[in-house]
Amino acid sequence: MTTTIYIPCDSTAQALGAEAVAASFASAIAQRQLDVTLVRNGSRGLFWLEPMIEVATPAGRVAYGPVTVKDVASLLQADVLNGGAHPLCLGKVEEIPYLKRQQRISLKRVGVTDPLSVEDYLAHGGTRGLRRALTLTPLEIVKEVTDSGLRGRGGAAFPTGIKWNTVLHASGEQKYIVCNADEGDSGTFSDRMQMEGDPFGLIEGMVIAGLAVGATQGYIYVRSEYPHAIAALNAAVIKATQHGWLGDSLLGSGKQFHLEVRKAAGAYVCGEETALLESLEGRRGIVRAKPPLPAITGLFGKPTVINNVITLGSVPDILANGAAAYQAFGCGRSRGTLPFQLAGNIKYGGLVEVPFGLTLRELLYDFGGGSLSGRPLRAVQVGGPLGAYVPESQFDTVLDYEAFAAVGAVLGHGGIVAFDDTVDMMKQARYAMAFCAIESCGKCTPCRIGSTRGVEVIDRLAAGNPGQTALLRELCDTMQNGSLCAMGSMTPYPVLSALNHFPEDFSRRTQ
Amino acid sequence: MENSNHIIAVAQILAAKQSLPGALLPVLHDVQDTLGFIPSEAVPLIARALNLSRAEVHGVITYYHYFRQVPPGRHVLRVCQAEACQAVGSDALAKHAQATLACDFHATSEDGAVTLEPVYCLGHCAVGPNIQIDETTLHARVTPEKFDQVLAELRSKP
Numbered sequence: 246m247t248t249t250i251y252i253p254c255d256s257t258a259q260a261l262g263a264e265a266v267a268a269s270f271a272s273a274i275a276q277r278q279l280d281v282t283l284v285r286n287g288s289r290g291l292f293w294l295e296p297m298i299e300v301a302t303p304a305g306r307v308a309y310g311p312v313t314v315k316d317v318a319s320l321l322q323a324d325v326l327n328g329g330a331h332p333l334c335l336g337k338v339e340e341i342p343y344l345k346r347q348q349r350i351s352l353k354r355v356g357v358t359d360p361l362s363v364e365d366y367l368a369h370g371g372t373r374g375l376r377r378a379l380t381l382t383p384l385e386i387v388k389e390v391t392d393s394g395l396r397g398r399g400g401a402a403f404p405t406g407i408k409w410n411t412v413l414h415a416s417g418e419q420k421y422i423v424c425n426a427d428e429g430d431s432g433t434f435s436d437r438m439q440m441e442g443d444p445f446g447l448i449e450g451m452v453i454a455g456l457a458v459g460a461t462q463g464y465i466y467v468r469s470e471y472p473h474a475i476a477a478l479n480a481a482v483i484k485a486t487q488h489g490w491l492g493d494s495l496l497g498s499g500k501q502f503h504l505e506v507r508k509a510a511g512a513y514v515c516g517e518e519t520a521l522l523e524s525l526e527g528r529r530g531i532v533r534a535k536p537p538l539p540a541i542t543g544l545f546g547k548p549t550v551i552n553n554v555i556t557l558g559s560v561p562d563i564l565a566n567g568a569a570a571y572q573a574f575g576c577g578r579s580r581g582t583l584p585f586q587l588a589g590n591i592k593y594g595g596l597v598e599v600p601f602g603l604t605l606r607e608l609l610y611d612f613g614g615g616s617l618s619g620r621p622l623r624a625v626q627v628g629g630p631l632g633a634y635v636p637e638s639q640f641d642t643v644l645d646y647e648a649f650a651a652v653g654a655v656l657g658h659g660g661i662v663a664f665d666d667t668v669d670m671m672k673q674a675r676y677a678m679a680f681c682a683i684e685s686c687g688k689c690t691p692c693r694i695g696s697t698r699g700v701e702v703i704d705r706l707a708a709g710n711p712g713q714t715a716l717l718r719e720l721c722d723t724m725q726n727g728s729l730c731a732m733g734s735m736t737p738y739p740v741l742s743a744l745n746h747f748p749e750d751f752s753r754r755t756q
Numbered sequence: 757m758e759n760s761n762h763i764i765a766v767a768q769i770l771a772a773k774q775s776l777p778g779a780l781l782p783v784l785h786d787v788q789d790t791l792g793f794i795p796s797e798a799v800p801l802i803a804r805a806l807n808l809s810r811a812e813v814h815g816v817i818t819y820y821h822y823f824r825q826v827p828p829g830r831h832v833l834r835v836c837q838a839e840a841c842q843a844v845g846s847d848a849l850a851k852h853a854q855a856t857l858a859c860d861f862h863a864t865s866e867d868g869a870v871t872l873e874p875v876y877c878l879g880h881c882a883v884g885p886n887i888q889i890d891e892t893t894l895h896a897r898v899t900p901e902k903f904d905q906v907l908a909e910l911r912s913k914p
Contacts, residue, residue, distance in 0.1 A: 257880040260894035292882040431838030434879040469785075469822045470878055472891045508785050510820035513876060527780030527806070529819040545777065587882060589843035594882025617844065626839055630876075662840045662881065676842070680876070 247280050248326045251299040251306070253356070255288030255441055256473040257434070262313060263296040269317045270298075281326065287442020289356035290596025291343055299338055302328040308338040343612060348574060349598045350582050351398075351559040352435065355442030361480050363488055366445045372490065374561030378453045379498050386457035387413055390560065392568035394580030399425055399516070399553030400628060400657035401731075402579075402646045405560075408550060411540040412458040415548035420460035422451050422502075423525065423544055423551045426467040426474070427509050427516040430629025432588040432660030436554035438596060440467065440474035443558070444481035445490070448504060450557035452495060453564055454550050455502040463504045464544070466521055469511050478506045513630075513684040517730045518551045520686055531686045532730045553658070555584060574600035579645035587613045589662035590622075606640040609663060620665040624673075624747065628657025630680055631735035633742035634673065655738065670747035675703040677739040685732060692733025695724040699740065706751060714751065717744065759797055765790050766798045770805040779806055780816055784823055793824045828871040829864040831910050834888040837874040840881035844897075849885045850874070852900040856907065869911050 252267045267285065274281045288295060297310030298320075307328035309320060316333060323331040335341055349355075358365035366372070378386050391406025412420060424447065428436040439447055451463045467475050482504050485491045493501045512530045514520045519533035522544050543549025559581065563571045571581045579601035585608055587594045592614035599608075609615070609622060616622050624634045633654035635642070642652050649656045664673075678699030685692045699720055706713045721737035728734040744751060769786040773779050783802055787794050794817055803810045817823045835850050850861075857865040857872055864871045880886045883896035887903070895906055 256894055257883060257896065260880050260886060260896035261883060292880075295883075428879065429877060431877045432840040432881045433877075434881055437879040470875060470888075507781065509822075510781060510785070511822035511875075512820050524781065525778050527778040527816070528812075529816055588840040589881065589884070591882070630839060660840075660881070662843055664843045668843070673839070673842075676839070684876075 249301040251286040253288040254285035258295040287355040292595045308335040309333045374564035393563045393571040398555035417548045421544045421549040422463040424465040429513040432662035435584040450560035514686045576602035585659045591663040601645040616665040623666040626662045628655040633738040636746040670743040670750040674740045674743040681736040689729040691724045691727035834873045834875040836886045838877040841884035846885040
């Protein structure tokens with residue numbers, strides 16, 4: 246009987262040596278003439294165990310990791326093909342507590358399937374959502390998404406159904422679906438994992454969005470830092486077209502949807518939706534004033550849905566299993582699940598998709614296992630470079646959009662970057678301003694000039710001028726209230742949270 | 757000679773891509789993928805084909821960090837400088853890289869082997885500090901020692 250071995254092709258697994266491990270297994274299999282199929286799956290997101298290989302046994306998939314090239318011979322000796330015992334054996338993969346405690350919805354196929362296998366996709370629920378959507382009216386699809394309570398997973402958390410409804414009712418012969426895959430926040434990688442590990446899921450979500458609002462053309466705008474994701478998406482678009490999931494007649498229905506993958510060019514601000522549209526239109530990624538909203542006047546001036554990868558990736562499941570099933574997860578007004586990403590100085594970094602409602606502390610310690618260095622965790626930046634630094638005293642905050650807003654922080658795209666007690670918070674505040682200065686599009690003054698002045702003010706603080714604190718607060722106030730988009734208006738989040746929660750790092754130098 | 761080769765390459769790319777909606781970024785990417793950079797003689801050709809001014813094309817090339825106007829070294833090495841990598845020592849790694857290559861960010865080592873660039877997140881934030889070589893080769897948990905190994909391998913390649 247043919248045995249199947251899974252070795253991840255995910256780019257983080259590759260960074261940890263998965264390609265060499267796969268090559269080593271392939272040559273050992275050929276040499277020993279073993280009856281083995283080698284499948285390159287996505288990653289389960291347990292990155293401290295990557296490269297993590299899995300072997301399909303009658304009792305389920307058994308995992309081994311982290312595997313190096315040196316382990317391949319001893320693994321084969323230990324009868325790994327039958328799930329044999331070995332020091333690297335992790336047992337049945339679904340029983341690993343880190344995975345078992347998760348609720349995977351948007352990323353349920355990631356790490357399980359071969360990302361580009363049509364058979365795998367169908368065997369794991371693929372196209373069920375699309376098939377149901379084809380039996381519904383546009384209004385019914387929009388209602389389903391509205392009822393699910395899904396909010397934008399890019400960070401702004403705007404209700405997806407309301408956005409879709411606006412585009413549905415906007416008049417225009419041509420409408421567009423744009424996927425924002427410009428995942429620039431440090432500490433985030435869920436979009437990347439979805440695109441590399443289950444590109445068909447994203448495509449299906451975009452097709453359903455097209456059916457819902459009457460759009461026939463979609464674009465996925467992917468950052469240039471993600472070449473593996475771009476390759477996976479391009480390959481998936483070709484296969485999806487061959488199978489009638491894209492093209493002139495979706496599954497023979499006569500309805501059409503076309504999709505193109507576009508590569509970004511390294512501008513962080515292009516993750517802002519109007520800057521992204523400018524970039525797609527072939528211009529510098531300069532933020533547009535709103536209104537008009539992209540839903541009314543979007544790409545090429547036409548009504549446009551812009552959603553994040555995870556938002557769109559959640560849609561097929563909502564259509565397949567119904568709004569109520571998705572809505573049943575979560576807490577307060579934050580419904581469903583969010584794929585959190587544990588990063589930075591953390592022992593067990595990786596992807597944790599759970600319903601809203603855990604506390605930050607549970608995520609950091611029960612999942613993350615505390616710091617990688619073994620030192621106490623001192624500050625945690627949640628929600629990317631524009632997110633606040635959360636001190637230990639706020640670790641019990643519940644992970645939902647409103648609870649985080651109440652403590653002056655943001656959940657954003659769910660990225661969580663941990664720092665131990667060696668961190669210099671004044672340096673982090675300076676970095677936030679410096680990053681804004683590098684990445685500002687330059688359209689509005691508070692962001693363009695304010696960020697540069699911010700670096701200078703913090704440098705003067707560091708040089709021992711305590712009077713500069715008041716100036717820094719005033720500058721942050723101007724940026725927060727006067728900037729055109731989140732780039733300038735949210736840079737004060739990391740700066741002020743550092744100043745408010747860690748004043749000792751600022752005063753040490755000024756005494 | 758090189759100049760005319762560039763012009764032929766750009767003309768071919770324009771013929772294939774100029775009718776795309778919002779064609780400028782796809783065209784610039786193809787030019788850079790083909791030639792390694794976007795030569796100045798490409799600008800008027802692109803401008804004419806897309807009905808833009810040269811200033812508009814120049815503005816786009818210079819706005820985006822990814823596009824380069826001069827040829828890079830034989831390899832491009834990007835060191836992540838964003839927060840998740842900072843939390844595990846990317847500042848020290850960047851200093852080590854600059855000292856070892858004897859060049860700053862956005863510059864090329866004297867032997868022409870490596871162009872050093874900062875990058876703000878490669879999406880491998882659980883296993884930093886991360887580096888990327890020539891787009892698709894990745895290394896995680898890069899210590900200064902590991903950096904030296906990777907660099908030695910890189911320099912031994914043509």
